[in-house]
Amino acid sequence: MSRLVVVSNRVAVPDAQSATAGGLAVALRDALQSCGGVWFGWSGKTAAQTAETPSITEIGPVTYATLDLGRKDYNEYYNGFANRTLWPLFHYRLDLAEFSHENYAGYLRVNTLFAEKVRPLIGDDDHIWVHDYHMIPLGRELRALGIEHPMGFYLHTPFPAMEVLLALPSHALLVESLCAYDVVGFQTENDLRAFRDYIVHEANGEELDATTMRAYGRLVHTEVFPIGIERGQMEAAAERAVEQGAARRLERTLHNRSLMIGVDRLDYSKGIPDRFKSFERFLELYPAHRGQVSMMQIAPLSRSEVPEYKNIRDTLEGQAGYINGRYGDFDWMPLHYLTKNFQRETLAGFFRLSRVGVVTPLRDGMNLVAKEYVASQDPQYPGVLVLSRFAGAARELDTALLVNPYDHDAVAAALNQGLVMSLEERRERWQSMMAKVRENSLEHWRERFLKVLRAVPTPMALQSSRDTGAASKATSVAGA
Numbered sequence: 004m005s006r007l008v009v010v011s012n013r014v015a016v017p018d019a020q021s022a023t024a025g026g027l028a029v030a031l032r033d034a035l036q037s038c039g040g041v042w043f044g045w046s047g048k049t050a051a052q053t054a055e056t057p058s059i060t061e062i063g064p065v066t067y068a069t070l071d072l073g074r075k076d077y078n079e080y081y082n083g084f085a086n087r088t089l090w091p092l093f094h095y096r097l098d099l100a101e102f103s104h105e106n107y108a109g110y111l112r113v114n115t116l117f118a119e120k121v122r123p124l125i126g127d128d129d130h131i132w133v134h135d136y137h138m139i140p141l142g143r144e145l146r147a148l149g150i151e152h153p154m155g156f157y158l159h160t161p162f163p164a165m166e167v168l169l170a171l172p173s174h175a176l177l178v179e180s181l182c183a184y185d186v187v188g189f190q191t192e193n194d195l196r197a198f199r200d201y202i203v204h205e206a207n208g209e210e211l212d213a214t215t216m217r218a219y220g221r222l223v224h225t226e227v228f229p230i231g232i233e234r235g236q237m238e239a240a241a242e243r244a245v246e247q248g249a250a251r252r253l254e255r256t257l258h259n260r261s262l263m264i265g266v267d268r269l270d271y272s273k274g275i276p277d278r279f280k281s282f283e284r285f286l287e288l289y290p291a292h293r294g295q296v297s298m299m300q301i302a303p304l305s306r307s308e309v310p311e312y313k314n315i316r317d318t319l320e321g322q323a324g325y326i327n328g329r330y331g332d333f334d335w336m337p338l339h340y341l342t343k344n345f346q347r348e349t350l351a352g353f354f355r356l357s358r359v360g361v362v363t364p365l366r367d368g369m370n371l372v373a374k375e376y377v378a379s380q381d382p383q384y385p386g387v388l389v390l391s392r393f394a395g396a397a398r399e400l401d402t403a404l405l406v407n408p409y410d411h412d413a414v415a416a417a418l419n420q421g422l423v424m425s426l427e428e429r430r431e432r433w434q435s436m437m438a439k440v441r442e443n444s445l446e447h448w449r450e451r452f453l454k455v456l457r458a459v460p461t462p463m464a465l466q467s468s469r470d471t472g473a474a475s476k477a478t479s480v481a482g483a
């Protein structure tokens with residue numbers, strides 16, 4: 004089997020804290036362990052200047068290669084174009100998107116640099132898998148450096164509707180860059196449709212069949228690969244967690260009251276201010292629940308140097324204070340708002356204790372928390388998931404209570420419905436969601452993508468089939 008070269012903004016180099024590595028990190032590491040290869044990206048650290056050479060950590064057959072970013076690159080590429088332009092735009096927040104030529108130049112500069120630095124680590128027979136919006140131009144840069152290898156790209160965020168994308172001054176180059184890859188994967192049909200619309204209506208490209216598009220003189224395989232979770236680990240962690248530690252302590256503080264839970268990075272796309280408004284409406288419209296139910300919102304700080312992320316923090320602190328001041332009592336606090344980060348194993352226990360999981364992003368690529376909440380439930384007494392229709396996860400978890408997060412009264416009604424729902428209905432809804440979570444595991448997601456990517460021949464395989472005079476038409480996916 005040929006080696007894999009993974010490129011992503013962040014790299015999870017195994018270390019003393021590897022037990023806390025995220026699901027995606029583990030899934031990619033497993034793939035790399037089995038076929039060998041390289042994982043290249045930002046170290047997560049900043050320095051005065053961007054490092055000249057990557058730091059290399061060799062673990063078994065895997066080379067982890069990371070670069071520290073200089074402050075200018077970090078500000079313009081990560082805080083700037085990636086998180087102040089592409090992130091809001093891809094999450095339909097044109098009002099928050101900033102178009103700065105300096106940041107755009109920084110984004111291109113870092114992608115060019117990453118391409119130059121990863122180039123020497125690529126072997127003749129490797130397949131390359133690039134992740135997420137930070138790295139869209141990387142494939143094009145690698146092609147410019149003469150890399151003809153099979154290259155796949157996976158977008159973890161939504162891909163915006165064409166009319167939204169057109170607001171980005173550099174939309175044309177961005178989409179052309181996506182077409183430098185052989186395989187482009189999306190979370191949902193919606194995202195794929197938006198990409199195809201752009202190719203057909205804006206880029207003068209064409210749809211050749213269900214998965215193949217022709218644009219910018221190339222053929223691109225496009226497909227939906229919804230990301231999954233490590234369901235077994237989450238289930239086991241939830242079972243263990245309720246017997247011990249934090250979940251046990253949390254249960255004691257509840258005094259038999261019901262718990263509703265939200266867990267999100269502190270990000271405006273997650274819709275937490277709207278969620279708090281919905282919770283306030285719930286307390287107003289369903290007074291019987293006052294004193295009987297609490298909501299715990301865990302929102303670890305994220306991208307804190309980006310101004311929009313600071314603003315949302317101020318908003319939430321104000322809202323939480325108002326709700327607790329207005330509705331709380333000496334022996335009951337309606338809303339627990341924590342900006343602390345918890346290990347996933349601990350969250351599993353919290354999820355299992357919670358009668359309602361509240362996942363109401365205004366827009367989300369997938370939202371793994373929704374799937375983790377489902378996987379953590381006790382099959383006999385499952386909780387209810389209230390899920391935004393604008394999360395990618397809503398496509399699969401369609402027996403959750405699907406809500407429009409902008410409609411606060413409707414979300415309040417769903418919270419009430421979740422609390423009063425019969426055990427029979429809870430089980431039915433949960434079983435259907437759990438079947439989907441089981442079916443589409445993280446491993447399944449990874450293998451589906453890699454199967455398509457591996458069907459694209461490497462330059463070495465092409466050469467040897469040319470040598471034997473047997474080059475087949477099917478090998479022309481990489482270039483029209």
Ligand SMILES: O=P(O)(O)OC[C@H]1O[C@H](O[C@H]2O[C@H](CO)[C@@H](O)[C@H](O)[C@H]2O)[C@H](O)[C@@H](O)[C@@H]1O
Nearest residue numbers: 013027135159160230305306367368369370371
């Ligand atoms: O690396 P950060 O800037 O701290 O951000 C964390 C990650 O956030 C985004 O996650 C997305 O990927 C998830 C898994 O596919 C998906 O469920 C979620 O809907 C997305 O928002 C981002 O896309 C990642 O690159 C970041 O690492």
Ligand SMILES: O=c1ccn([C@@H]2O[C@H](COP(=O)(O)OP(=O)(O)O)[C@@H](O)[C@H]2O)c(=O)[nH]1
Nearest residue numbers: 266268303343344345346347369370371372
């Ligand atoms: O305190 C926390 C909060 C979140 N998470 C994890 O962070 C991931 C968030 O992924 P999701 O797809 O929901 O959203 P993203 O943050 O990637 O946009 C999930 O695996 C959560 O369990 C965590 O480990 N600790």
